[in-house]
Amino acid sequence: MANNELNAVLTQKIMVSPTLAIMRFVPDGWELPEFKAGQYGVLGLPYSAPRIPTADPLPIKDPDKLIKRAYSVASSSVVKEYVEFYIALVESGELTPRLFALEVGDKVWLSHKFTGMFTLEEVPDRKNILFVATGTGLAPYMSMIRTNLECNSDRYFAVFHGARHSWDLGYRSELNGFKRLCRNFEYLPVIDHPEEESGRWAGETGFVTKLWKERRLKDSWGFEPTPENTRVFLCGNPMMIESMLEILKAEGFEEFNRREKTGQIHVEKYWA
Numbered sequence: 225m226a227n228n229e230l231n232a233v234l235t236q237k238i239m240v241s242p243t244l245a246i247m248r249f250v251p252d253g254w255e256l257p258e259f260k261a262g263q264y265g266v267l268g269l270p271y272s273a274p275r276i277p278t279a280d281p282l283p284i285k286d287p288d289k290l291i292k293r294a295y296s297v298a299s300s301s302v303v304k305e306y307v308e309f310y311i312a313l314v315e316s317g318e319l320t321p322r323l324f325a326l327e328v329g330d331k332v333w334l335s336h337k338f339t340g341m342f343t344l345e346e347v348p349d350r351k352n353i354l355f356v357a358t359g360t361g362l363a364p365y366m367s368m369i370r371t372n373l374e375c376n377s378d379r380y381f382a383v384f385h386g387a388r389h390s391w392d393l394g395y396r397s398e399l400n401g402f403k404r405l406c407r408n409f410e411y412l413p414v415i416d417h418p419e420e421e422s423g424r425w426a427g428e429t430g431f432v433t434k435l436w437k438e439r440r441l442k443d444s445w446g447f448e449p450t451p452e453n454t455r456v457f458l459c460g461n462p463m464m465i466e467s468m469l470e471i472l473k474a475e476g477f478e479e480f481n482r483r484e485k486t487g488q489i490h491v492e493k494y495w496a
């Protein structure tokens with residue numbers, strides 16, 4: 225198979241909102257690679273692929289050249305039939321307006337290898353885990369939760385998920401389901417534009433940083449998360465990552481150092 229041949233089929237496209245989609249792809253005649261929950265694959269489409277009509281117009285470069293971008297896998301690493309991604313539309317972007325124009329049955333280029341260090345591999349089993357995300361930064365956590373969550377164990381998990389509106393909170397039902405079923409799992413979604421809601425929003429408002437500052441984990445876990453007992457994962461908007469790093473570092477947490485195996489904060493940046 226030629227390197228740039230479109231080699232995977234879109235089998236499901238769930239529009240969470242007009243600018244957020246959950247997309248499932250099935251390899252066309254090859255097997256999905258082994259991967260660790262939290263890793264990313266690469267999707268590609270040629271410049272000749274159509275863009276959604278509302279996207280900003282951009283000049284078409286070499287029509288056959290593939291535009292390739294990284295996407296964190298959202299499906300569990302034990303699922304072998306398909307791979308799922310949670311993708312935000314960037315109207316001025318090169319690839320996402322083309323991905324959003326795809327229909328079920330259309331083909332994309334999908335990397336044969338999934339890679340990345342943003343995994344639970346270097347986290348000791350006994351550490352509790354806080355996943356902090358904005359937007360599609362939730363994707364790698366969905367894979368980790370779907371793969372690694374053990375309900376009602378002594379290891380505590382929590383997800384802080386920030387979005388603009390309630391309708392931008394992808395995977396909300398699934399995460400609420402885990403919360404209902406697992407006493408060791410907390411899910412706290414938070415929206416920062418409540419004034420734009422069409423109905424009453426009874427949940428949290430503001431930013432994910434507020435949930436940390438208000439010690440919301442102590443309320444739900446029953447103990448304070450500390451550098452000794454908890455690892456914190458950060459993924460999403462670079463500003464959120466910077467703010468959380470500042471707050472956490474002031475409380476004694478440090479960024480994880482892979483070589484020296486020190487630190488408790490694991491970071492994945494989607495863009496600078």
Ligand SMILES: Cc1cc2nc3c(=O)[nH]c(=O)nc-3n(C[C@H](O)[C@H](O)[C@H](O)COP(=O)(O)OP(=O)(O)OC[C@H]3O[C@@H](n4cnc5c(N)ncnc54)[C@H](O)[C@@H]3O)c2cc1C
Pocket residue numbers: 264293294295296297309310311312313314316317318319320321340359360361363364492493494495496
């Ligand atoms: C390791 C890794 C994993 C990633 N996983 C995901 C994922 O699971 N889901 C996902 O939607 N994106 C993910 N991304 C971002 C993705 O690779 C693309 O950058 C993004 O889809 C934009 O591509 P584009 O070609 O449309 O825009 P480009 O033409 O590449 O324009 C990029 C610009 O768009 C902005 N941008 C990029 N991503 C976003 C975003 N999510 N929201 C708002 N603005 C953005 C930034 O300003 C960036 O400089 C990941 C990136 C990395 C490095």
